[in-house]
Amino acid sequence: MKNYKPNQMIIPLRISLLDDHPAITDSYSNCISCMTHCENFKVSCFNTIEDFYDTLSNQYNPDIIFLDLSMPSYLKEKIEDGFHLAKILRKKFPAIKIIILTMHTSPLYIYDVIEKIRPEAFLIKSDADANEIIKTFEMVLAKKRYYSKTAECVLENVSKHAFCHDEINRNILLMTSERYTSKEISEKLQISTSTIEKRTAMIKQILNIEGQNNKTLIEILKKSNLM
Known part of the structure; x- marks a missing residue:
């Protein structure tokens, strides 16, 4: 004391x-x-x-x-x-x-x-x-x-999915799931639409859904418990 x-x-x-x-x-x-x-x-x-x-x-x-x-x-x-x-x-x-x-x-x-x-x-x-x-x-x-x-x-x-570790990828996917267009995402994140399209295409390639639309991408992410 x-x-x-x-x-x-x-x-x-x-x-x-x-x-x-x-x-x-x-x-x-x-x-x-x-x-x-x-x-x-x-x-x-x-x-x-x-x-x-x-x-x-x-x-x-x-x-x-x-x-x-x-x-x-x-x-x-x-x-x-x-x-x-x-x-x-x-x-x-x-x-x-x-x-x-x-x-x-x-x-x-x-x-x-x-x-x-x-x-x-x-x-x-x-x-x-x-x-x-x-x-x-x-x-x-x-x-x-x-x-x-x-x-x-x-x-x-x-954390098992490497593409989710990248902040820009996460922002693109989250905004895509909210139905933002590439142009709107570009303005919000201040990156080019070509960068958004390239990154989205890369993620689709990883998920083996090349050529599919973004609606399919979000559906696959939901099935994988990512959305």
């Missing part, structure tokens, strides 16, 4: 919960409140990117954020969604530990998010019951990375 200081202030762990559904942030908050020493946590709930982002500063920020990827955009700051926000946080505030929760189940999308963000934890919401939330939180507090069972399976499967 010789290090004990009677008047020493205990700084609470700052936790931000960000989801556009209040019932979800409330449920996360309830899970955290059930944990031991929860009196040392300061939990703040946010239901818009705007409300959360406008609280950020260079000095006082959350230690941990639970973040939904599918948040409505914050037009003033040109933040498109929760995924875009996570990329901003990683760049500007790298000390914030990011726990991602999402309804997205597209393996290639999940792989892309993990590769770009490297979150401390990643949960598919269908996996995230109260026990899983608490386990995830405890793992992050212990400075251990944690991905839910579904996310781990996704990483294992997608």
